Amino acid sequence: MHDLVFRAGRIVTPAGERPGCVAVRDGRIAAVLPIGAPVDGEVVDLAADEVLVPGLVDTHVHVNEPGRTEWEGFASATAAAALGGVTTLVDMPLNSIPPTVDVAALATKREAARGRCHVDVGFWGGAVPGNLAELRPLHDAGVFGFKCFLLDSGVEEFPPLPPGELEPVLRELTGFGARLIVHAEDAESVDRAPAPGPAYRSFLESRPRGAENLAIAWLLERARWTGAAVHVLHLSSSDALPMLASARRDGVDVTVETCPHYLTFAAEDVPDGATQYKCCPPIREAANRELLWRGLADGVIDVVVSDHSPCTPELKRGDFGSAWGGVASLQVGLAAVWSGARARGHSLADVVGWTATAPARLAGLDAKGAIAPGRDADLVVFAPDEPWVVDAHRLAHRNPVTPYDGRALTGVVRGTWLRGRRIDVTGPPAGRLLRRGAP
Structure with a gap:
């Protein structure tokens, strides 16, 4: 007997889109069968306008709990994730207090999350x-890799790695096979740039493409020297794509992500004073955006993840110099990426690859990210042709601040299942706390 069987005219599998049945037993996908196959168990029949896709894996989320729970928190972040089709997220080590820089801080964060995750x-x-000696213990305790900044992070308790400390960190991580994920902007370039004011153009000038390009080049060479595995976070400068492709051809172990806001918005359309669009590195021009889409199509960019970095409305007040830099988007990422992808001729299978399969691979989450036998039954019923307009006050994010407010998107999540159990964000949370390498 199967516990549950999903029957759909469209299922996005690793082999492409097909009609069929997905049979679930004990929280795992037991089989993917032809649509007419005889099945036993409770059947979920998808409507003609619905597609079954794997739950998204978002490897770039700032939950901020403990310490800054008024910005977000595990309960609200994971509810928003589920409503947006995300069934697995990996939380960033900063903006919470304490930051996740030693085993004691990791234990504190896990305790804050326990029983609160949907x-x-x-x-x-x-x-x-100064925490080089803490990296191996954190790895052994189950973190999925390590994040660093190459310039000021925005919070004093998570300082950047100075140039002299990056190479020892890379060599240390190479010794036990961990990946370094890097916020790559050059500190001196940003320090020497003009300060931003109310105009969005002034903010772009304060975080120039050159700062991003230089930091990425600097990182790639050190990865080449050490043999380390590195990941470039939230790529916004399309200028860096050729050198990333070149480094990969040379055998450098580098992966790259971008984010829905870099694929959706354009600097030319950001109103002056609209600090809900502020993020670092910044949203750049429309021509740059189209080159990022080309980078995805060419395979230079591997993954698309949210970089959900919310805050209170008060912290978004002021100008582009003083407001907090971060975009809140966890619940709308799938619809935003799909809306842009379909307009450019990409398939839903492409989007699943960028937002589910590739992020799962990046984090080593072998049971996630695809509809295939043996994987977790993390499944999403998605209506790809249904239009809607984002209302920030109706999102599950703790604070109603997002540049997507009022944005028309296409694609609605109608139901999300975690290990074969439908998620009800008004009920008891059933999410698990994951450890690297654990089944």
Whole structure:
């Protein structure tokens, strides 16, 4: 007997889109069968306008709990994730207090998350000045890799790695096979740039493409020297695509992500003073956006994840110099990426690859990210042709601040299942806390 069987005219599998049945037993996908196959168990019949896709894996989320729970928190973040089709997220090590830079801080964060998560949650560790000896213990405790900044992070408790400390960190991580994920902007370039004011153009000038390009080039060379595995976070500068492709051809172990806001918005359309669009690195021009889409199509960019970095409305007040830099988008990411992808001729299978399969691979989450036998039955019923307009006050994010407010998108999540159990965000949370390497 199967516990549950999904029957759909469209299922996005690793082999492409097909009609069929997905049979679930004990929280795992037992089989993917032809649509007319005899099945036993409770049947969920999808409507003609619905597609079954795997739950998204978002490897770039700032939950901010404990310490800054008024910005977000595990309960609200994971509810928003589930409503947006995300069944697994990996939490960043900063903006919470304490930051996840040692095993004690990881234990504190896990305790804060316990019993509050509607989806499965894992954790990145942090690499900061002076914690080289903490990296192996954090790895052994189950973090999925390590994040560092190459310039000021925006919070004093998570300082950047100075140039002299990056190479020792890379060599240390190479010794036990961990990946360093990097916020790559050059500190001196940003320090020497003009300060931003109310105009969005002034903010772009304060975080120039050159700062991103230089930091990425600098990182790639050190990865080449050490043999380390590195990941470039939230790529916004399309200028960097040729050198990333070149480094990969040379055998450098580098992966790359971008985010829905870089694929959706354009600098030319950001109103002056609209600090809900502020993020670092910044949203750049429309021509740059189209080149990022080309980078995805060419395979230079591997994954699309949210970089959900919310805050209170008060912290978004002021100008582009003083307001908090971060975009809240966890619940709308799938619809935003699909809306842009379909307009450019990409398939839903492409979007699933970028937002589910590739992020699962990045984090080593072998049971996630695809509809295939043996994987977790993390499944989403998605209506790809249904239009809607984002209302920030109706999202499950803790604070109603997002540049997507009022944005017309296409694609609605009608139901999300975690390990074969439909998620009800008004009920008891059933998400698990994940550890690297654990089944």
